[in-house]
Amino acid sequence: VQQKKKEKLFYSRQERANSVNVDDRPAAAYFPNQTDIPVLCICMIGSILAFFSLFSSAMAANKERTFIMVKPDGVQRGLVGKIIKRFETKGFKLVAMKFMWAEKELLEKHYADLSARPFFPGLVSYMNSGPVVPMVWEGLNVVKTGRQILGATNPADSAPGTIRGDLCIQVGRNIIHGSDAVESANKEIALWFTEKELVAWTPASEGWVYE
Structure with missing residues (x-):
């Protein structure tokens, strides 16, 4: 009996870059791997700081x-x-x-x-x-x-x-x-x-x- 190949839940950046038929990937493949998490955190922190900067400026104007x-x-x-x-x-x-x-x-x-x-x-x-x-x-x-x-x-x-x-x-x-x-x-x-x-x-x- 041929064993079904186990699908990977996460793909590395190189694997995502080398893949041609992205539509064949499971939905989970589109999620970033662990190396992307710090980048996302930095982006989120930057957005939060920008929001509070604008909020503080508005409050100062008031x-x-x-x-x-x-x-x-x-x-x-x-x-x-x-x-x-x-x-x-x-x-x-x-x-x-x-x-x-x-x-x-x-x-x-x-x-x-x-x-x-x-x-x-x-x-x-x-x-x-x-x-x-x-x-x-x-x-x-x-x-x-x-x-x-x-x-x-x-x-x-x-x-x-x-x-x-x-x-x-x-x-x-x-x-x-x-x-x-x-x-x-x-x-x-x-x-x-x-x-x-x-x-x-x-x-x-x-x-x-x-x-």
């Missing part, structure tokens, strides 16, 4: 922060709540806020880039004329989007729907300040807040704001 401050006219007119609502409704996260009467020295540091302008003394005096509400908001592209929420510096140039477009008239009483770049935001946040005053927390709604 952590961008901006400095927003309600000026004395905005406080006196009772607009603080309406301004906060604009940012909360958009989906941004409040991580710090104060109600304070800013000292002239602090205001001079804040507006140092405008110190050579003729209106600088009047600006500092105006900002020192009443309480202000400095805040830090966090979220994806919050600096750029925050500026859009505020509107143009001159309320007359601000579109309807923006804070300045809806709530003020003159450029000298434009109720709110917002950082114009990530770098200036970081500088302003460090000027007005200590690291301990920045609250790290996760809103329950965050999963409904970001994918």
Whole structure:
């Protein structure tokens, strides 16, 4: 009785390369041998690391922060709540806020880039004329989007729907300040807040704001 030839379950790389009729192989022949396993593991690890790298980048983008401050006219007119609502409704996260009467020295540091302008003394005096509400908001592209929420510096140039477009008239009483770049935001946040005053927390709604 002729003994049936036992089929091999695995083929070496050389055997697979030399084989012509691949359709005659058992399904198991298509599985890699043990020498292929390390290569597969490396590929899988690389894919996992790439995924987490992209995930970490996305999370870092969601952590961008901006400095927003309600000026004395905005406080006196009772607009603080309406301004906060604009940012909360958009989906941004409040991580710090104060109600304070800013000292002239602090205001001079804040507006140092405008110190050579003729209106600088009047600006500092105006900002020192009443309480202000400095805040830090966090979220994806919050600096750029925050500026859009505020509107143009001159309320007359601000579109309807923006804070300045809806709530003020003159450029000298434009109720709110917002950082114009990530770098200036970081500088302003460090000027007005200590690291301990920045609250790290996760809103329950965050999963409904970001994918």
